[in-house]
Amino acid sequence: MPIKVEIVSPEKVLFSRAVDMALIPGLEGDIAAMPDHAPMMLLLRGGVVELHQDGAVTDRFFVAGGFADMTETSCTILADQATALSDLSVEAAQARLAELEASYDKADKMNVPVLDLLMAKMQSARAEIEAAGGPAVQGA
Incomplete structure (x- = not known):
């Protein structure tokens, strides 16, 4: 069962899709958002969000802080600034x-x-x- 991930910057929604896992740079350390994760909110530090599907990293975004809201079925990342790594x-x-x-x-x-x-x-x-x-x- 996948988890719905959205990465939102002040300008736009950069990513919105179901993935197996999202690795997120939390202020106190990296954390994985996965299906059935206990609900939580966390502050983000500047770092890379990695999105995983079928055992591989499919997308990577740099976030310059913000926060994430995780539930059992979704993860919304509200970033102060977010950019695809390639950009x-x-x-x-x-x-x-x-x-x-x-x-x-x-x-x-x-x-x-x-x-x-x-x-x-x-x-x-x-x-x-x-x-x-x-x-x-x-x-x-």
């Missing part, structure tokens, strides 16, 4: 990371909420660079 650009992600690092350097170090947000965005940019096939980037 990622190492150069664009590297440029975004450089801008974020500059913003972090200039930020008021006493403003913890701003620093936390910038750190999360930098982690997501590093994950995007790696997902796009660029070199692994070490972070602070």
Whole structure:
């Protein structure tokens, strides 16, 4: 029995189909959405969603955070940003990371909420660079 998976970005629905399993980058670790999974909601970190069918990965999408809602029969991924892996650009992600690092350097170090947000965005940019096939980037 398959599970219905939808990947939704602010712009559009990127994916909507039944698959055997979806491997999702949760904030606290990867998790597999499969039929009969206990219902749960989880926060996402920047990373790759892998969709599996008949023992093989059929589709891969980069998500830059968001959350997922899993039930016994469906998994809806509401991503802050979602892109097919084939559409990622190492150069664009590297440029975004450089801008974020500059913003972090200039930020008021006493403003913890701003620093936390910038750190999360930098982690997501590093994950995007790696997902796009660029070199692994070490972070602070």
